[in-house]
Amino acid sequence: EQLRRTIEQMPKAELHIHIEGSLEPELIFALAQRNGVSLPYPSVEALRQAYAFTDLQSFLDIYYAGASVLLAEQDFYDMTAAYLARAARDNVRHAEIFFDPQTHTARGVPFETVVNGIWRACQDGPISASLIMCFLRHLSEDEALATLDESLPHRDKILGVGLDSSEVGHPPEKFARVFERARQLGLRLVAHAGEEGPPAYIESALDVLNVERIDHGVRCLESPELVERLVREQMALTVCPLSNVKLRVFDVMGSHNLRTLLDKGLVATVNSDDPAYFGGYMNDNFIAAFDALPLDATHARQLARNSFSAAFLGPEQKRAYL
Ligand code: HPA
Ligand code: ZN
Numbered sequence: 001e002q003l004r005r006t007i008e009q010m011p012k013a014e015l016h017i018h019i020e021g022s023l024e025p026e027l028i029f030a031l032a033q034r035n036g037v038s039l040p041y042p043s044v045e046a047l048r049q050a051y052a053f054t055d056l057q058s059f060l061d062i063y064y065a066g067a068s069v070l071l072a073e074q075d076f077y078d079m080t081a082a083y084l085a086r087a088a089r090d091n092v093r094h095a096e097i098f099f100d101p102q103t104h105t106a107r108g109v110p111f112e113t114v115v116n117g118i119w120r121a122c123q124d125g126p127i128s129a130s131l132i133m134c135f136l137r138h139l140s141e142d143e144a145l146a147t148l149d150e151s152l153p154h155r156d157k158i159l160g161v162g163l164d165s166s167e168v169g170h171p172p173e174k175f176a177r178v179f180e181r182a183r184q185l186g187l188r189l190v191a192h193a194g195e196e197g198p199p200a201y202i203e204s205a206l207d208v209l210n211v212e213r214i215d216h217g218v219r220c221l222e223s224p225e226l227v228e229r230l231v232r233e234q235m236a237l238t239v240c241p242l243s244n245v246k247l248r249v250f251d252v253m254g255s256h257n258l259r260t261l262l263d264k265g266l267v268a269t270v271n272s273d274d275p276a277y278f279g280g281y282m283n284d285n286f287i288a289a290f291d292a293l294p295l296d297a298t299h300a301r302q303l304a305r306n307s308f309s310a311a312f313l314g315p316e317q318k319r320a321y322l
Contacts, residue, residue, distance in 0.1 A: 006297045007286045011321060013094040013307035014087060014271055014282055016215050016238035018134075018164065019118060020067045020100055021274025022083035031069040031078075039069070051277055056196050056247050057166055063277060067103050076117025084125035086275075090282040093321065094128045094311055098162055101147055102136045111150045119157040130159040130312065132190060135178060137163050137170035144178040148185075159312055160188030162215065163205075167197040172205040179209040188312050190238075192216055195249060199223035206235070213238060213310055218249060220266070221257055231265045236310030240273035241289040242280050253292035262299055269307045 025044045032039050041047040047066075053059040070076060080097070087095055097118070104114045115131070122129040133151055135144035151158055161182045163175055172179075172191055179189055193205040195216035202220055205211045206229075217237035220226050230237070241256055243249075250256045261268040270289065275281045280288065286303070289295065308321040 013311045016271035018098045024276045073117040080121035088126040132160045134162040134164040136165040138166045163191035194219040236267040242278040243273035246278045
């Protein structure tokens with residue numbers, strides 16, 4: 001109906017997309033064949049059937065396995081080009097794309113192979129895109145610092161740094177030094193916090209890491225003081241509705257807190273997180289949330305506006321969209 005067309009047609013920015021999470025089973029199989037990698041699944045259908053998650057860790061195990069087919073620069077290019085073409089169809093006009101270099105360098109793939117493939121696809125792509133390099137929080141801060149060092153020859157290709165992977169037990173303060181170093185290098189700062197972790201992780205992402213956006217952040221509602229602060233600071237939250245349901249942050253979409261976040265004046269945005277694993281790209285996320293929650297066209301336009309106000313775009317680029 002009309003609301004669906006509004007959602008589909010409105011220009012929007014995607015601020016929470018892990019490029020490795022855009023790798024569709026078909027492309028995993030094609031790259032496995034091209035690279036002579038053997039997969040523990042006999043078919044695309046069998047792989048897709050393994051996508052039954054109970055929490056973040058059960059997803060991460062299969063997500064890292066899927067990424068094992070990425071070896072050559074062209075593989076990273078093809079994955080990124082496929083995402084950008086798909087996002088453009090959803091009228092995503094700008095994407096700030098996460099990548100996880102340590103997932104690949106740990107397997108012997110050179111850092112430059114990863115960043116050059118992804119970056120070249122962004123240069124050739126149909127929409128504007130920039131790159132946010134994420135540190136894996138289940139690894140040590142020293143390993144994150146080494147990764148930041150490895151990235152320095154590619155400083156011009158990287159807009160910012162983030163923090164992802166297993167949240168609980170790996171609080172933001174574990175990465176205080178590497179985020180301070182990144183800040184001094186002029187990199188923009190974001191971190192996953194308050195997806196499975198408590199509101200205290202959102203607070204330490206802000207106070208210790210000095211992040212400029214919170215990825216997920218949906219557990220902020222457990223702390224009224226934190227909500228008040230996030231509203232006062234107009235700190236954006238990159239919310240991922242389908243991800244939250246697939247990873248059981250919420251049991252069903254009807255229990256998602258997106259409407260409440262907006263009602264409280266929080267700068268929430270809608271994003272796809274890992275679209276190949278969670279059942280949908282940008283517009284699928286909007287439509288799943290809008291079908292299950294009391295949200296209307298005014299909320300849709302607010303979410304689109306939030307996506308551009310929270311984007312790391314220059315003031316003149318923002319004004320063109322706002
Ligand atoms: N959370 C943490 N790590 C991730 C996610 C996520 O939603 N997606 C990919 N890596
Ligand atoms: Zn994420």
